[in-house]
Amino acid sequence: NNYINFPLVASPPGTFGAVSNMPSNSGSILGISSQIPNRTTEFDGLVLKWGKGLPSFSTPDGNYSFRVRGRILADYGASFSSRFPQQNISRTILRAARLGVQGRARNLSWVLEGDFSSNTLQLMSAFATWTDKTAGLLSEYTIGNKFSERGFDGSTGSSDTVFLNRDIVANLLVPMMGWYGLGGAYKIYGKNWHIATQISGDQVNSTNNTNNVRDDLTYLLRAHYIPFKDKVSLIHLGFWGFYEDSKPTQNFTQNVNLLNYTDNAFNFQVRPTAPLSHSLSGGVELFGIWKSFWALFEFGLRKLSLRRTYSSYPNYALWAGKSGSEEALSVQGGVFLTGETPNYFAHSGVWAAPRVLHPVTQGGLGAWEVSLRYDRASVSRSLGSSNASTVTLGVNWYFLNYARFMFNFTHANVLNTHGLYIGYNSGNTLGGRMSITF
Amino acid sequence: NNYINFPLVASPPGTFGAVSNMPSNSGSILGISSQIPNRTTEFDGLVLKWGKGLPSFSTPDGNYSFRVRGRILADYGASFSSRFPQQNISRTILRAARLGVQGRARNLSWVLEGDFSSNTLQLMSAFATWTDKTAGLLSEYTIGNKFSERGFDGSTGSSDTVFLNRDIVANLLVPMMGWYGLGGAYKIYGKNWHIATQISGDQVNSTNNTNNVRDDLTYLLRAHYIPFKDKVSLIHLGFWGFYEDSKPTQNFTQNVNLLNYTDNAFNFQVRPTAPLSHSLSGGVELFGIWKSFWALFEFGLRKLSLRRTYSSYPNYALWAGKSGSEEALSVQGGVFLTGETPNYFAHSGVWAAPRVLHPVTQGGLGAWEVSLRYDRASVSRSLGSSNASTVTLGVNWYFLNYARFMFNFTHANVLNTHGLYIGYNSGNTLGGRMSITF
Amino acid sequence: NNYINFPLVASPPGTFGAVSNMPSNSGSILGISSQIPNRTTEFDGLVLKWGKGLPSFSTPDGNYSFRVRGRILADYGASFSSRFPQQNISRTILRAARLGVQGRARNLSWVLEGDFSSNTLQLMSAFATWTDKTAGLLSEYTIGNKFSERGFDGSTGSSDTVFLNRDIVANLLVPMMGWYGLGGAYKIYGKNWHIATQISGDQVNSTNNTNNVRDDLTYLLRAHYIPFKDKVSLIHLGFWGFYEDSKPTQNFTQNVNLLNYTDNAFNFQVRPTAPLSHSLSGGVELFGIWKSFWALFEFGLRKLSLRRTYSSYPNYALWAGKSGSEEALSVQGGVFLTGETPNYFAHSGVWAAPRVLHPVTQGGLGAWEVSLRYDRASVSRSLGSSNASTVTLGVNWYFLNYARFMFNFTHANVLNTHGLYIGYNSGNTLGGRMSITF
Known part of the structure; x- marks a missing residue:
């Protein structure tokens, strides 16, 4: 039987035995690959690993590898009880x-991936990485369009998050360039820590070309450290920050979804629509595992400075040269009812796919996780003193390592002082997702 | 010689020996794969099937498989003799x-595919399917964006149709959501029948998001049954239907191409551009094979109800609350001059790729098919009493199972009472296509 | 050691030993594949070639093959010293x-590729080719959307060009349809020559459909001949031409980037925006190699005729029926400091990837190339007597055959008489690129 050796017990947290896969947005990692006994086929010149869904092709020495990769995340959401009927919609x-490829030839690896949802193409990863081992430490030099590290949930790929929507620290404290940046990155990894740095222009777009403007320039840093780890528990400390220098025409305005992606009308709306000069942001992460339980605390701040000159905003004089701030906090926790170790990826300190002890394809129940999150965000008086909070209850059923159903109930409160739907409001969403990563 | 065992005689209709492949829009089918002796390479851990063009990678137990897939359909068309010069164009x-991937890990399979034609991306399939055998019957549970079953020609993928354009039953009786729907589907297959059901929101799009509206909701059903089958003949009976509940802002308007996709100006134009409330549609299919001959009869009806309230349409009062109907009929037949069995896929009752007896790559003539089709459509007096009919003569040269040239001559008559080009008109198109599926 | 047999000496120019790969925009070539000892894995039924980055899968008889392919080219550019501040930008x-696939089954091959840069999809190659050997000569019959041959630099794919931007002969003398055309192509190859012909409608687009107009029709021809070749040197002669018959609504207007793609405001702007009737263009290529040195001379002319009738252009009467001409010249040369033979692909007379003698992954220095180019273009008095010239100094560091860094310094002079930024101007750009092809 092929499955006789399949481990039926949970592995210590933060080990490769405790997570099934690399996070789905990571490229190849030199010398590190999924350590779980996969369904592997090996000949003298080719190794196929089927455990992730699609096979990964590699040479036996591990020097060359290639994989087609992608993900499908199909959502349904029903919103209700907002006082604005336009916000109570089902969709x-x-x-x-996403469809992409990743390859590696010795030290050089590359990823190219596009998102096909919404019937348009959005380029996601498009980068090449040179990996070196310096004094036993893994270092990565990357050039291209790459997902940024920014907080615990914010550094996690969309296929690996615990809830349908990332926490509000990740969603509010986003630089103007967005989640990906085109530029250079350097990362270095220790045994129980890593440091990630990135200097980026804007995500690829045609806007800069059409308007003939320079890029926003963004400098990012994130680090994590695991001060304690034993057979059943683990503590993770992390911090991150970014500084951005915005291009002249870059207006600042934010609409942060509070009731998932299926209800884009129920927003936390941060205004004015005025040109941003620069902003500085930072945050801390505290994460812990005990047996099948996990808890995460995230907090972050952002200080924004508006431009003194140039604006087509109607009430320009009101905003010129002003500064403001945003803050966001998230507290969340969960437990795997079926005994799995939480799917923490210790290498870079983010979520990965869980290792399901009893996959449904082998007659098991899959993995069942229950989780709860409280998020809160507010902005300074100069930006309108708006605030928002949400409570989300989640149930995840991972029927395989790379396929899951997710169910979320979210209650949100918001006070908007700008934009549409001004005033205090509250609403609820029932949301579901079918997610498959390959 | 690798090809010594290649069957040089036609197989009974409705068997896997009579069609070369699954239809190109189908995912993996558990326990069923192409039964034709392909050019297969097998080692202890990997099976490669080259017969479809690109190799399909699978494990010897058939539990895991992966394939990159796609199609290229390049058309040319020359239209002439319309009384509107703007409709006489060559293009x-x-x-x-299309480029996509499909994979399967035991019971779980997935497909992700995008269309790159027109220099924009359109998402096609993006779904995951769980397949079970219940009491010997194959059942499929699907979530995601999936091609709908709707009539014989309408359930056939673009790479497998006999003519350049599907018949008018397929093209006229389309729900507002389109050909694909994002939702859930359930299908069950017997030895000589199948039933397909689907509940869908809209195809993925950004319009609902931008306008902040709910989905159109569409319920679809199709079934087929093969009451008779012997060594040289086969009879297929089918019926289908859908009910759709349209979103408030969904305007109803249809332009059905009559002279292929290269002349989008010669249309059957159904109006008014008024908001649809709901519609109900249904149809029947009668298909038969005798030796190399085939014939297909399709007929369908659609009953439409316009909204009583809300419209930005200028002559709103004229249409509010009205109902109308559309009907479409198609009679077609063909013969393979080179002795092939018509490429009917008995599993789901649609067209597939033919099994060419003497492929050109092996020095043969390929397969030659001649076919003829008559289509007729009309709408009720409340929708303007417009009508259209076309006669199409087709010649297909399949040089390989998965590559073909198609030539069509179409004569069309139309009476439009709304839209552009009002009045009676007729026109002709000479069209050609190079089609390759991989 | 796997690399003991790796050739450490340069091969004669114009041989397969001197270039590492087919040019990246070419499909499979029957009977010809990379002759360099790749890192190849072979079993009884499968051959994997890892040398290009991603593996190419093929059967041992070479009759079937499949490859996922793509490229990532990430640029940065800083422009300065233009007298228009809007042109001095960094980005x-x-x-x-790009992501695509190519496959081959005996004589039939196909390529499908899309470009994902700019966050939109652009279809690139989408064609099928039938290859035959007639009297020992390789002939290719192609249908679909295919990159056109037009000059030496203009026939080279974006991943194989020596400089960041192709020479001005390639960039100015472009037919209205663009770089790719949807239609038919025929090519025939001799031992030291080839002839390429193409008849094309427009590149795929939705504009013709929306506007309901016919295609531009373009006829292209290119041929090259190698009159002399020995162990250290080679001479290439080439000529090309096209004739285009433009559709009625096709306005003529050109903006040719002079300072790379990162500064699209510094243009050579050819006007008027008036409807083109037809144009005829032609050019010559003279290329030579001596040891690690190469030199290329290109010259081309284009004669344009504007329509006599129909125009929405304001000063229509000024232009109706007029004709004008464009001419472009490029002189360039370079040397591989590390001893490589210039990466000339003798089969079709274009650039390919170089064969790096000492790849960085094997502890070498990679290949270093220094190059210089002078470009000059002007248009006739009837088109405004505008002119432009550029000087570009380039340094390329190929760390592997398929991965490189490129650095360019460009100084440009331009005299624009129409469009934005009228008058004489000059500017400079420092540009860099990370390029990886797989």
């Missing part, structure tokens, strides 16, 4: 539909 | 340029 | 981010 969406 | 188009 | 862009 299907594809949260993500 | 190249790409009817389809 | 990142993705010059290309």
Whole structure:
């Protein structure tokens, strides 16, 4: 039987035995690959690993590898009880539909991936990485369009998050360039820590070309450290920050979804629509595992400075040269009812796919996780003193390592002082997702 | 010689020996794969099937498989003799340029595919399917964006249709959501029948998001049954239907191409541009094979109800609350001059790729098919009493199972009472296509 | 050691030993594949070639093959010293981010590729080719959307060009349809020559459909001949031409980037925006190699005729029926400081990837190339007597055959008489690129 050796017990947290896969947004990692006994086929010149869904092709020495990769995240959401009827809608969406390839030839690896959801193409990863081992430490030099590290939930790929929507620290404290940046990155990894740095222009777009403007320039840093780890528990400390220098025409305005992606009308709306000069942001992460339980605390701040000159905003004089701030906090926790170790990826300190002890394809129940999150965000008086909070209850059923159903109930409160739907409001969403990563 | 065992005689209709492949829009089917002796390479851990063009990678137990897939359909068309000079144009188009992947891990399979033609991306399939055998019957549970079953020609993928354009039953009786829907589907297959059901929101799009509206909700059903089958003949009976509940802002308007995709100006134009409330549609299919001959009869009806309230349409009062109907009929037949059995896929009752007896790559003539089709459509007095009919003569040269040239001559008559080009008109198109599926 | 047999000496120019790969925009070539000892894995039924980055899968008889392919070209550019401040900008862009597949089954091959840069999809290759050997000569019959041959630099794919931007002969003398055309192509190859012909409608687009107009019709021809070749040197002669018959609504207007793709404001602007009737263009190529040195001379002319009738251009009467001409010249040369033979692909007379003698992954220095180019273009008095010239100094560091860094300094002079930024101007750009092809 092929499955006789399949481990039926949970592995210590933060080990490769405790997570099934690399996070789905990571490229190849030199010398590190999924350590779980996969369904592997090996000949003298080729190794196929089927455990992730699609096979990964590699040479036996591990020097060359190639994989087609992607994900499908299909959502349904029903919103109700907002006082604005336009916000009480039910809708299907594809949260993500991605197709890409990743390859590696010795030290050089590359990833190219596009998102096909919404019937348009969005380029996601498009980078090449040179990996070196310096004094036993893994270092990565990357050039291209790459997902940024920014907080615990914010550094996690869309296919690996615990809830349908990332926490509000990740969603509010986003630089103008977005989640990906085109530029250079350097990362270094220790045994129980890593440091990630990135200097980026804007995500690829045609806007800069059409308007003939320079890029926003963004400098990012994130680090994590695991001060304690034993057979059943683990503590993770992390911090991150970014500084951005915005291009002249870059207006600042934010609409942060509070009731998932299926209800884009129920927003936390941060205004004015005025040109941003620069902003500085930072945050801390505290994460812990005990047996099948996990808890995460995230907090972050952002200080924004508006431009003194140039604006087509109607009430320009009101905003010129002003500064403001945003803050966001998230407290969350969960437990795997079926005994799995939480799917923490110790290498870079983010979520990965869980290792399901009893997959449904082998007659098991899959893995069942229950989780709860409280998020809160507010902005300074100069930006309108708006605030928002949400409570989300989640149930995840991982029927395989790379396929899951997710169910979320979210209650949100918001006070908007700008934009549409001004005033205090509250609402609820029942949301579901079918997610498959390959 | 690798080809010594290649069957040089036609197989009974409705068997896997009579069609070369699954239809190109189908995912993996558990326990069923192409039964034709392909050019297969097998080692202890990997099976490669080259017969479809690109190799399909699978494990010897058939539990895991992976395939990159796609199609290129390049068209040219020359239209002439319309009384509106703007409709007499010659043009190249790409009817389809698709790239995707499909995989399967035991019971779980997935497909992700995008269309690159027209220099924009359109998401096609993006779904995951769980397949079970219940009491010997194959059942499929699907979530995601999936091609709907709707009539014989309408359930056939663009790479497998006999003519350049599907018949008018398929093209006229389309729900507002389109050909694909994002939602859930359930299908069950017997030895000589199948039933397909689907509940769908809209195809993925950004319009609902931008306008903040709910989905159209569409319920679809199709079934087929093969009451008779012997060594040389086969009879297929089918019926289908859908009910759709349209979103408030969904305007109803239809332009059905009569002279292929290269002349989008020669249309059957159904109006008014008024908001649809709901519609109900249904149809029947009668298909038969005798030796190399085939014939298909399709008929369908659609009953439409316009909304009583809300419209920005200028002559709103004229249409509010009205109902109307559309009907469409198609009679077609063909013969393989080179002795092939018509490429009917008995599993789901649609067209598939033919099994060419003497492929050109092996020095043969390929397969030659001649076919003829008569289509007729009309709408009720409340929708303007418009009508259209076409006669199409087709010649297909399949040089390989998965590559073909198609030539069509179409004569069309139309009476439009709304839209552009009002009045009676007729026109002709000479069209050609190079089609390759991989 | 796997690399003991790796050739450490340069091969004669124009041989397969001197270039590492087919040019990246070419499909499979029957009977010809990379002759360099790749890192190849072979079993009884499968051959994997890892040398290009991603593996190419093929059967041992070479009759079937399949490859996922793509490229990532990430650029940064800083422009300065233009007298128009809007032209002095710094910006990142993705010059290309492509994903595609190519396959071959005996004589039939196909390529499908899309470009994902700029966050939109652009279809690139989408064609099928039938290859035959007639009297020992390789002939290719192609249908679909295919990159056109037009000059030496203009026939080279974006991943193989020596400089960041192709020479001005390639960039100015472009037919209205663009770089790709949807239609038919025929090519025939001799031992030291080839002839390429193409008849094309427009590149795939939705514009013709929306506007309901016919295609531009373009006829292209290119041929090259190698009159002399020995162990250290080679001479290439080439000529090319095209004739285009433009559709009625096709306005003529050109903006040719002079300072790379990161500064699209510094243009050579050819006007008027008036409808083109037809144009005829032709050019010559003279290329030579001596040891690690190469030199290329290109010259081309284009004669344009504007329509006599129909125009929405304001000063229509000024232009109706007029004709004008464009001419472009490029002189360039370079040397591989590390001893490589210039990466000339003798089969079709274009650039390919170089064969790096000492790849960085094997502890070598990679290949270093220094190059210099002078470009000059002007248009006739009837088109405004505008002119432009550029000088570009380039340094390329190929760390592997398929991965490189490129650095360019460009100084440009331009005299624009129409469009934005009228008058004489000059500017400079420092540009860099990370390029990886797989």
